[in-house]
Amino acid sequence: MAKIGVFYGSTTANTVMVVTTLNSELARAGFEVESHNIAGGDIKSMESYDLLVLATPTWTEGELQEDWKKALHQLGSLDFTGKRVALVGLGDQVNYPDHFVDAIAELAEYVYLGGGQIVGQWPVEGYKFNKSAAVEDGRFVGLVLDQNNERELTAERIRDWAGMLQEEFAGY
Numbered sequence: 001m002a003k004i005g006v007f008y009g010s011t012t013a014n015t016v017m018v019v020t021t022l023n024s025e026l027a028r029a030g031f032e033v034e035s036h037n038i039a040g041g042d043i044k045s046m047e048s049y050d051l052l053v054l055a056t057p058t059w060t061e062g063e064l065q066e067d068w069k070k071a072l073h074q075l076g077s078l079d080f081t082g083k084r085v086a087l088v089g090l091g092d093q094v095n096y097p098d099h100f101v102d103a104i105a106e107l108a109e110y111v112y113l114g115g116g117q118i119v120g121q122w123p124v125e126g127y128k129f130n131k132s133a134a135v136e137d138g139r140f141v142g143l144v145l146d147q148n149n150e151r152e153l154t155a156e157r158i159r160d161w162a163g164m165l166q167e168e169f170a171g172y
């Protein structure tokens with residue numbers, strides 16, 4: 001069974017809840033899932049997975065969640081060569097429409113710099129925002145969830161995205 005390492009940071013627990021649901025969906029899709037809250041400082045173990053999910057909310061007008069910020073120096077030294085990495089971003093499109101889920105763009109940069117491949121890009125349709133650093137070639141670089149305004153859509157979005165990852169992670 002292919003193994004996925006899920007790494008997340010969360011300040012007010014929305015990402016914790018989302019990751020719990022995501023882990024169940026990925027398990028249902030046939031993956032073995034190991035989940036790590038990066039507040040524990042466990043970044044180096046990313047290197048032991050070929051398949052990764054990295055999840056962060058955006059805070060402070062476009063910035064990474066605080067535990068991710070503390071881990072950046074380690075993240076910058078990781079080798080992502082040969083790894084497939086999928087991103088999950090939480091944000092608030094009503095109150096932060098000019099910085100909606102910006103933080104996953106920053107994680108994507110580190111993955112690219114480390115030689116990894118990003119998978120699981122997600123359509124921008126269905127969201128209302130002005131600007132987001134997380135849009136690349138007309139799609140979000142990862143799954144986008146808005147627990148503040150569209151909580152009722154989260155379960156279905158996660159289910160659809162887990163189905164996408166089943167294909168993108170196939171063969172590993």
Ligand SMILES: Cc1cc2nc3c(=O)[nH]c(=O)nc-3n(C[C@H](O)[C@H](O)[C@H](O)COP(=O)(O)O)c2cc1C
Nearest residue numbers: 010011012013014015057060061062091092096101
């Ligand atoms: C002070 C503050 C700043 C925020 N800044 C942003 C932002 O720039 N962009 C965005 O999309 N969401 C922003 N948010 C919304 C959070 O990303 C959202 O509440 C998220 O679900 C929090 O996840 P967590 O509970 O896992 O920390 C902000 C929220 C607060 C309270």
